[in-house]
Amino acid sequence: MSRIAIRNATIVTMNPGRQVLRDRVLVVAGDRIAGLEPAATWVPSPGDEILDARGRIVLPGxxxxxxxxxxxxxxxxxxxxxxxxxxxxxxxxxxxxxxxxxxxxxxxxxxxxxxxxxxxxxxxxxxxxxxxxxxxxxxxxxxxxxxxxxxxxxxxxxxxxxxxxxxxxxxxxxxxxxxxxxxxxxxxxxxxxxxxxxxxxxxxxxxxxxxxxxxxxxxxxxxxxxxxxxxxxxxxxxxxxxxxxxxxxxxxxxxxxxxxxxxxxxxxxxxxxxxxxxxxxxxxxxxxxxxxxxxxxxxxxxxxxxxxxxxxxxxxxxxxxxxxxxxxxxxxxxxxxxxxxxxxxxxxxxxxxxxLGWDDEIGSLEVGKKADLVVVDPGTSNMQPLHDPIANLVFCMKTDNIQYTMCDGVWLMKDRRIGHVDVPAVLRAVHEHAGQVRERSGIQLPARFPGA
Ligand SMILES: [Zn+2]
Missing domain, CATH: 3.20.20.140 (Metal-dependent hydrolases)
Structure with missing residues (x-):
């Protein structure tokens, strides 16, 4: 089974003790979190995909x-x-x-x-x-x-x-x-x-x-x-x-x-x-x-x-x-x-x-749970400095700080890029379909400014 390992991150687990882990490697195997291993002793296996997330924060999705x-x-x-x-x-x-x-x-x-x-x-x-x-x-x-x-x-x-x-x-x-x-x-x-x-x-x-x-x-x-x-x-x-x-x-x-x-x-x-x-x-x-x-x-x-x-x-x-x-x-x-x-x-x-009655599988980063997570890059002007990381996640973080998204052990976004869906094609289809549905619905919007 292929494994993904996330190293060097600050891991905000949201587990029952609300532990924030440093010096751990989060290991994903298949669709689940397989380990939160001490970094000092963790050894990668051949074929492991490794993400060096130094300076990043990992959260549950x-x-x-x-x-x-x-x-x-x-x-x-x-x-x-x-x-x-x-x-x-x-x-x-x-x-x-x-x-x-x-x-x-x-x-x-x-x-x-x-x-x-x-x-x-x-x-x-x-x-x-x-x-x-x-x-x-x-x-x-x-x-x-x-x-x-x-x-x-x-x-x-x-x-x-x-x-x-x-x-x-x-x-x-x-x-x-x-x-x-x-x-x-x-x-x-x-x-x-x-x-x-x-x-x-x-x-x-x-x-x-x-x-x-x-x-x-x-x-x-x-x-x-x-x-x-x-x-x-x-x-x-x-x-x-x-x-x-x-x-x-x-x-x-x-x-x-x-x-x-x-x-x-x-x-x-x-x-x-x-x-x-x-x-x-x-x-x-x-x-x-x-x-x-x-x-x-x-x-x-x-x-x-x-x-x-x-x-x-x-x-x-x-x-x-x-x-x-x-x-x-x-x-x-x-x-x-x-x-x-x-x-x-x-x-x-x-x-x-x-x-949602789904907390046996998701909502926190714990061994055995589904690998649903995000990697936040706080190294941007809107999130620095990082005196209080948890506060910054709520008071400062914007969508653009979400750098990676994983669901069910699969990367859905890597370095802000969604690769498995043709995003430009979807946006073109949106333009077409949104207008067609509006036309069929007969909805008329009042003009906000002349010519708008
Ligand atoms: Zn609603």
Whole structure:
């Protein structure tokens, strides 16, 4: 078996002791970390590929817990508008106008951006066409948890999106049977629920049952606006989290996304049931309000980071979200001591893995785990000097500092170059497909400046 050895780096393991190792060689064999050997005694074997990473920092690959591959080609179509306009007038028409080959191109663009920013695993909140999306991820070499974004009720849905609750579950079970565990286990299939505006009580109950039966997870946008809370209280008899408690969806396999508008009792309910929270600071600020996460963390809710979509955030960069997470919470709480760099780094790595129920395999650099890692080059003007490396990773690092990305023991980016995907060809296809989908969707953007 071919081995890859990374020497002379500072290794930020994110293991249970949060050890930072120097003078160790990280050895990868096949898809796993095979050793963290003392440098003084380690001897390479013939055929070993050796990366001398002197002056570099090795981290676990980032885990992006909330993304939308289907919205990547819609970047720039939903700016400066409120949430309902974004959904009903921009994102829904765009996504519903996608053909299978558009999904493929959208997935490739998304994945290229993830690899470039050091993300090796992501959870998608709902895809359009499964086969080309899975194909794209298989070619890209990253790890993903997919679902369909189920809609069975409510207003504002494109034609063809409103399936019955039973049809929605059957479609997902079929995809689970086909894709769960594909690509050497890099692909997992989950159940998706779009929002309570478009999900009936019945589909929520059936989803809870099916996900438990198949031992998989559920991805859902929740408590995104005061309007959603009011709608749930008026039309469904309880606020969002209380409603889900009643319907049996709260559990350790639920990834609840956003949750800006939850009261303390609802956060207690989430903690009690082991629900995980995906915090997406950029999308939250842009569309929903000021996200709080400290009350969740104080109650022991696993909180992780997500970028959300090209349409709702525009930057799908985990380094950007890390930076924003710490600044936002410091400002919102009026306390510069909250959300430390080490907490944010946990959210982006091991807690992301915990949120996805994947921490037995990823999220930290430990012998036996999957070899998902990034090599950071801090030798640039924006990261020097390096008095406090962990702080610099959160407060200073930019996407360009991610020099190498590895997933499943395979280099996906080397020295900033992604070699296994034809990036220029993908960018040409993006130009073509993004325009075609927009034309079919009929979305008209107001001109911002004359001639723009
Ligand atoms: Zn989302």
């Amino acid at each position: 980032f885990v992006n817990t909330h993304a939308h591959t289907a919205q990547q080609l819609g970047r720039g179509l939903a700016d400066d508008v409120d949430l309902m306009t974004l959904l009903h007038d921009r994102v829904f028409p765009y996504e519903s106008s996608m053909a299978p080959d558009d999904s493929y191109v959208s997935t490739l663009l998304f994945g290229i951006e993830q690899i470039a920013n050091g993300t090796t695993t992501f959870a998608d909140a709902g895809i359009q066409h499964a086969s080309p999306t899975v194909q794209g991820i298989t070619e890209l070499g990253i790890r993903a948890a997919f679902c369909y974004s189920v809609t069975d009720a409510g207003e504002g849905l494109p034609s063809g999106w409103k399936l019955s609750a039973d049809e929605s579950i059957a479609r997902q079970e079929e995809a689970y049977a086909r894709y769960h565990g594909a690509a050497n286990g890099r692909i997992r299939w989950w159940f998706g629920l779009r929002t309570l505006f478009n999900n009936s009580d019945q589909v929520v109950e059936l989803t809870a049952e099916a996900a438990r039966r198949l031992n998989t997870h559920v991805h859902m946008h929740l408590a995104q606006s005061p309007g959603e809370v009011k709608y749930c209280q008026d039309a469904r008899g309880a606020s969002p989290i209380r409603l889900l408690a009643k319907l049996g969806l709260l559990g350790p396999n639920l990834l609840a996304v956003h949750c800006l508008y939850t009261d303390d009792e609802e956060i207690d309910l989430m903690a009690e049931h082991g629900v995980k929270l995906s915090h997406n600071p950029a999308a939250g600020l842009k569309i929903m309000g000021v996200p709080r996460i400290i009350p969740f963390r104080e109650r022991g809710v696993v909180t992780a980071l997500g970028t959300d979509s090209g349409a709702s955030n525009n930057r799908n960069s985990m380094p950007d979200e890390m930076w924003l997470t710490t600044l936002l919470q410091k400002g919102a709480h009026g306390d510069p001591a909250v959300m430390t760099a080490q907490e944010v780094l946990e959210m982006a790595t091991i807690d992301g893995a915990r949120a």
